[in-house]
Amino acid sequence: MRSRFAAPSARLALAAVAAMAVTATATATATATAGSRSTAVRACVTKDLTYKVSLKTQAGGYFLVTAKAKPGVTCYLEGVFPSASFGSSADTEVSPAEHAVSDRVTLSGSTAAYAGINPKTTNNDHGREFDFLHLSVAGDESNAVTLTLPETATVDRPTATNWHADPADAVPFSG
Secondary structure, eight states, X not given: OHHHXXXXXXXXXXXXXXXXHHHHHHHHHHHHHHHHHHHSOEEOOXXXXXXXXXXXXXXXXXXXXXXXXXXXXXXXXXXXOOEEESSSSGGGBOEESOSSOEEEEEEOTTOEEEEEEESBOSSSSOOEEEEEEEEEOTTOGGGOEEEEEEXXXXXXXXXXXXXXXXXXXXXXXXX
């Protein structure tokens, strides 16, 4: 009879040990997953960044937009052109100056991303003048920021380069 009483106790002890092992494994897995999520870099949204616009004379003149992550933010910009316009009408929206996607740029600390915007790609006297640029990260257009241009721009069929890690790659050459 004693063997009948001992067997259930042994099974209970074995089940308790197995339950503790499963719990420990699940806790370790959850901790590892949470840890990997916290170190994963996410895509930037417009409000994650600070922006500066400067005037460049290379390639007939263009605006260089410099984007940096705000303190404590680490995120990336895909290698596509920013969503930008000089006014509210469709003909002042920038179109891509490049035909392929560039490398992703991860921003944190002093690391910057650069995009070049050519406000006038036509060779005529047409265009409208603007003092501001509306800019957002592509896909986050409802949160656009308005940037003051360093000088008034005549706008006619504007284009923009993709975001790049090197400002020399953000020159919007006319083709």
